[in-house]
Amino acid sequence: MSDVGVAEERPANPVPDYDPGTFWDEMFIARGRVRPHYFGLAGRLATLSPADVARRQHAAELSFQTRGITFAVNQGPEGVEKIMPFDLIPRVILPSEWDTIARGLEQRVRALNLFLHDIYHTQRILRAGVIPAELVLGARGYRREFRGVDVPLGVYTHVVGSDLVRDASGQFYVLEDNLRTPSGVSYVVENRRVLKRTWPQLFQDYDVRPVEGYPQDLLAVLRAIAPPTAEDPVVVLLTPGSYNSAYFEHAFLAKAMGIEMVQGSDLFVDDAQVYMRTTRGRRRVDVIYRRIDDDFLDPLTFRPDSLLGVPGLVASYRLGRVSLANAIGTGVADDKAVYAYVPDMIRYYLAEDMILPNVPTYVPVRPADRQYVLDHLDELVVKSVNESGGYGMLIGPHAPQADRDLYRERILADPRGFIAQPTLALSRHACWADDHLEPRHIDLRPFLLFGRGISITPGGLTRVALRRGSLVVNSSQGGGAKDTWVLADSVSATPALGASHAV
Amino acid sequence: MLCRVAEDIFWMSRHVERAIAVGRLIDVTLHLELDDREVTEAHGGRWAYLLTPRADERADPLSLAEPGAGAADPRSVRYYLAFDVDNPRSLVSCVQRGRRAARRVRESISSDMWEALNALHLSLVDPAIARSAEDDPHVFYKRIREGAQFVQGLADATLARDEAWHFGRLGTYLERADTVAHMLGLQAHLLLGAGDEDHLVRWLAVLRSCGAAEAYARYYSLRVEPARVIEFLLLNSVFPQAVCFSLRTARSSLLALAADVLDGPTGASRQGVSPAVRGLGLLTAQLENVGVDEVLEGGLQPYLTDVQRQIAGVCDHITRVYLRDEPQPGRLVAVARAAMLMAAQQQQ
Numbered sequence: 105m106s107d108v109g110v111a112e113e114r115p116a117n118p119v120p121d122y123d124p125g126t127f128w129d130e131m132f133i134a135r136g137r138v139r140p141h142y143f144g145l146a147g148r149l150a151t152l153s154p155a156d157v158a159r160r161q162h163a164a165e166l167s168f169q170t171r172g173i174t175f176a177v178n179q180g181p182e183g184v185e186k187i188m189p190f191d192l193i194p195r196v197i198l199p200s201e202w203d204t205i206a207r208g209l210e211q212r213v214r215a216l217n218l219f220l221h222d223i224y225h226t227q228r229i230l231r232a233g234v235i236p237a238e239l240v241l242g243a244r245g246y247r248r249e250f251r252g253v254d255v256p257l258g259v260y261t262h263v264v265g266s267d268l269v270r271d272a273s274g275q276f277y278v279l280e281d282n283l284r285t286p287s288g289v290s291y292v293v294e295n296r297r298v299l300k301r302t303w304p305q306l307f308q309d310y311d312v313r314p315v316e317g318y319p320q321d322l323l324a325v326l327r328a329i330a331p332p333t334a335e336d337p338v339v340v341l342l343t344p345g346s347y348n349s350a351y352f353e354h355a356f357l358a359k360a361m362g363i364e365m366v367q368g369s370d371l372f373v374d375d376a377q378v379y380m381r382t383t384r385g386r387r388r389v390d391v392i393y394r395r396i397d398d399d400f401l402d403p404l405t406f407r408p409d410s411l412l413g414v415p416g417l418v419a420s421y422r423l424g425r426v427s428l429a430n431a432i433g434t435g436v437a438d439d440k441a442v443y444a445y446v447p448d449m450i451r452y453y454l455a456e457d458m459i460l461p462n463v464p465t466y467v468p469v470r471p472a473d474r475q476y477v478l479d480h481l482d483e484l485v486v487k488s489v490n491e492s493g494g495y496g497m498l499i500g501p502h503a504p505q506a507d508r509d510l511y512r513e514r515i516l517a518d519p520r521g522f523i524a525q526p527t528l529a530l531s532r533h534a535c536w537a538d539d540h541l542e543p544r545h546i547d548l549r550p551f552l553l554f555g556r557g558i559s560i561t562p563g564g565l566t567r568v569a570l571r572r573g574s575l576v577v578n579s580s581q582g583g584g585a586k587d588t589w590v591l592a593d594s595v596s597a598t599p600a601l602g603a604s605h606a607v
Numbered sequence: 608m609l610c611r612v613a614e615d616i617f618w619m620s621r622h623v624e625r626a627i628a629v630g631r632l633i634d635v636t637l638h639l640e641l642d643d644r645e646v647t648e649a650h651g652g653r654w655a656y657l658l659t660p661r662a663d664e665r666a667d668p669l670s671l672a673e674p675g676a677g678a679a680d681p682r683s684v685r686y687y688l689a690f691d692v693d694n695p696r697s698l699v700s701c702v703q704r705g706r707r708a709a710r711r712v713r714e715s716i717s718s719d720m721w722e723a724l725n726a727l728h729l730s731l732v733d734p735a736i737a738r739s740a741e742d743d744p745h746v747f748y749k750r751i752r753e754g755a756q757f758v759q760g761l762a763d764a765t766l767a768r769d770e771a772w773h774f775g776r777l778g779t780y781l782e783r784a785d786t787v788a789h790m791l792g793l794q795a796h797l798l799l800g801a802g803d804e805d806h807l808v809r810w811l812a813v814l815r816s817c818g819a820a821e822a823y824a825r826y827y828s829l830r831v832e833p834a835r836v837i838e839f840l841l842l843n844s845v846f847p848q849a850v851c852f853s854l855r856t857a858r859s860s861l862l863a864l865a866a867d868v869l870d871g872p873t874g875a876s877r878q879g880v881s882p883a884v885r886g887l888g889l890l891t892a893q894l895e896n897v898g899v900d901e902v903l904e905g906g907l908q909p910y911l912t913d914v915q916r917q918i919a920g921v922c923d924h925i926t927r928v929y930l931r932d933e934p935q936p937g938r939l940v941a942v943a944r945a946a947m948l949m950a951a952q953q954q955q
Contacts, residue, residue: 169729170722170725170726170729171718171722171725172710172713172721172722172725345711346707346710346711351710354714355710355713355714356714358714359713359714359715359718364609364612365714365715366609367611369611370609370610370611380609381609381610381611382608382609382610383608383609383610383613383770383774383864383929383930384608
């Protein structure tokens with residue numbers, strides 16, 4: 105930080121009333137005490153009136169609206185595109201914190217890819233009894249027809265967006281892995297762009313690692329997995345279309361990578377080769393970054409009623425004529441019950457201890473776990489393994505008795521269908537609410553790319569539960585986002601400041 | 608370029624051009640109203656003209672437009688033309704459709720274009736917008752027109768001269784040629800009347816509706832004469848709002864696209880001069896070589912109807928040749944073969 109004025113004196117606290125409570129607060133150590141790496145931000149806020157901040161907030165929102173950085177809400181009519189609610193107070197992550205996250209995610213994703221390769225080939229891990237075979241082979245995401253199919257570089261999950269949370273002690277946990285078609289990375293890049301304009305001076309004072317390299321890194325991964333026969337591979341992005349909630353992201357990525365964004369109807373398969381229809385006739389397609397689920401890829405293989413996919417695509421893929429990112433069948437590895445075994449996978453394949461822990465997870469298929477879950481429904485969060493986006497969940501401590509009884513019956517009827525976890529005291533971050541700062545629960549979704557090697561974009565999408573007290577951060581349920589700053593080196597953490605304000 | 612993307616860019620440009628034309632027409636008619644001496648009766652008739660269907664479409668299903676609608680309420684007509692979302696040619700519909708197409712291809716056009724068109728659309732979604740347009744129509748229609756022209760300007764300033772730009776230009780100028788022909792047709796009946804002052808005002812209004820009054824004055828430096836107005840708007844080859852100029856411009860883009868296709872890697876499949884190129888070439892040559900006297904001799908209205916019909920034919924050919932990939936003959940066979948291949952593999 106170059107701002108000496110801030111360094112010399114205790115920064116004015118913009119909100120003496122801000123109450124971090126019993127949670128881990130990213131910005132405050134305690135009431136009235138800002139964490140050292142937030143001094144610059146707090147100092148800047150102290151120079152502004154609430155009206156100034158509100159004006160910046162408004163300008164940021166307007167910029168999202170005009171640029172059409174929106175998501176469609178439930179396929180409504182024209183004009184129901186919403187902007188992702190945006191909070192202009194950035195989240196700041198220390199280099200040391202980020203280092204642990206990055207190493208932990210890399211380790212995890214390596215193990216998950218070894219697992220995927222294994223269960224689609226010799227199934228060593230199942231025969232060794234490390235994971236119950238029925239749990240894996242019975243998972244909805246397991247595609248037994250792909251057993252024995254090799255994928256380029258042996259990599260299944262080229263794009264991963266795992267969700268991390270932090271508990272009251274400040275420990276990061278992986279809450280879930282998204283190994284199919286994780287979305288949100290466009291917001292990482294766009295939030296940064298807007299934040300730079302919102303706080304130009306502040307941004308200069310902090311040494312923040314850039315995020316805009318993501319599309320080029322992704323393109324490099326996609327080119328790396330092209331079939332070996334393709335000399336100058338043609339890469340396309342396959343979107344379900346402009347009514348999809350992540351459509352903005354599809355267009356954003358296609359444009360940034362300079363590749364065609366296609367819909368299923370733009371592609372066809374002839375003699376097991378995929379082509380797109382262009383104004384100059386057919387053009388061969390080598391790599392498809394698909395943003396539609398396995399089920400809709402090919403009506404000949406999966407759902408016959410799918411209009412989004414391409415007839416014959418899967419056959420071409422099996423023959424290695426076209427590459428898909430992510431590979432087909434990765435859903436088995438982010439199954440919520442299989443998740444519970446990721447620590448075992450890391451030990452089994454890598455002979456390492458887990459760097460970034462799992463949230464303790466009870467799997468009711470194990471009788472002991474089942475009994476524990478049923479006895480502690482009022483303490484646990486119960487999740488349906490086949491739902492996401494914050495749906496199909498019981499938050500035990502807040503649920504009425506009737507709901508708990510309902511889930512008891514559902515668990516007994518289908519133990520494979522549920523998992524349970526302790527209620528986490530999700531960390532919080534100061535957010536701007538009308539004219540002051542208020543704490544809101546947050547999580548973090550970093551984005552990891554896996555081609556010839558692994559790279560992780562520094563930062564990620566910090567999602568915010570914008571309703572006071574809410575724990576649900578999903579954008580479909582009123583969640584918003586923050587820009588996430590990973591500092592370049594520990595100089596930015598200003599040890600001098602830390603020392604003078606340690607207590 | 609993907610056929611679907613080319614089609615959306617083509618239609619995006621047409622809708623933007625259409626929005627400009629509708630806005631200008633309403634604006635000019637409002638001005639004309641102010642010059643009117645016989646206030647009461649002429650108004651309704653003046654607005655009712657605007658509802659005359661185009662050569663290529665059936666009558667607008669609007670009760671206002673029924674015969675004897677000399678009494679059509681100007682305010683309702685304006686609403687229908689500008690804000691009625693059920694009218695596919697209303698200004699708001701055009702902006703909405705253009706924006707929807709742009710959104711589908713936002714990765715293929717420049718961000719500047721998309722943002723400008725999106726901003727224009729957002730400025731029209733406010734439900735109170737119709738009222739503000741009535742309160743201060745000139746400011747409103749000028750703003751909308753400039754917003755749409757801004758999109759066109761950005762296309763020229765930000766796009767490489769490749770397929771996307773040519774398809775957009777093709778859409779803009781074919782739409783413009785069609786619209787100007789239509790506007791001239793709306794006033795063809797004036798030729799039958801005496802050349803009184805009111806008629807001259809209305810021919811001047813035609814020029815204004817096409818944004819051509821100043822250029823006309825420069826070009827002819829004489830008072831407004833119907834034959835010269837028609838000559839200027841229909842046959843001039845250097846003024847960008849004229850039908851002839853528009854068709855020549857469209858033709859140059861179509862030729863560029865056709866050359867591209869022929870030179871392209873798979874050009875062999877589309878040899879020969881496409882019917883679109885031929886049709887547009889014939890029509891352009893016709894306008895380049897005809898005199899206004901000949902046009903008037905055979906009747907302005909039939910002549911314009913024929914021009915519009917030919918433009919529609921060219922558009923159909925463009926759609927068939929460039930924008931829709933006709934179903935691959937061998938496609939079903941390929942699909943069946945792929946399915947068999949896969950079945951065979953699964954048995955292994």
